[in-house]
Amino acid sequence: DEGWEQHARDSDGRLQWSTSAYPSGLPTFIDRLHQQGLKYGIYGAASGVTCGTNPGQLYSEDIDAESYASWGVDFIKSDNCATYALDPSVRF
Numbered sequence: 547d548e549g550w551e552q553h554a555r556d557s558d559g560r561l562q563w564s565t566s567a568y569p570s571g572l573p574t575f576i577d578r579l580h581q582q583g584l585k586y587g588i589y590g591a592a593s594g595v596t597c598g599t600n601p602g603q604l605y606s607e608d609i610d611a612e613s614y615a616s617w618g619v620d621f622i623k624s625d626n627c628a629t630y631a632l633d634p635s636v637r638f
Contacts, residue, residue, distance in 0.1 A: 547589035547623065548598035555601050560613050576618040587621035588614060597627035 550572065552562040563572035576586045590610065591602035603610050603624065614622060 547625075548596060548600060550588065551600050553600055555606075559606060559609055561601060561606075561610055563617075573617045580618060585620040586618065587623055588619045589623050589625075591627050592624045593627055595627065597625060602627075 549567060550563055552564055554562075556562050568575050579586050590596065592604060593602040594604045595602045
């Protein structure tokens with residue numbers, strides 16, 4: 547789950563992939579999977595941080611969805627770590 551992302555968003559508030567895990571870029575890796583007929587799923591959290599304390603999706607849902615779509619992500623796994631006692635209707 548964890549490890550695909552960097553520990554901070556960029557200056558535009560976008561998630562960033564780990565350049566050590568994906569030196570050619572995450573979109574390139576996903577393209578290679580798609581060429582083999584495979585799908586790619588990515589991990590995130592419906593809170594401010596993931597279970598591993600990387601940036602979560604709370605209040606960044608739109609920009610994250612745009613990033614995932616532009617990278618070619620097929621599925622999103624979203625957990626519920628660090629929900630800050632928010633009502634589920636706020637998180638989802």
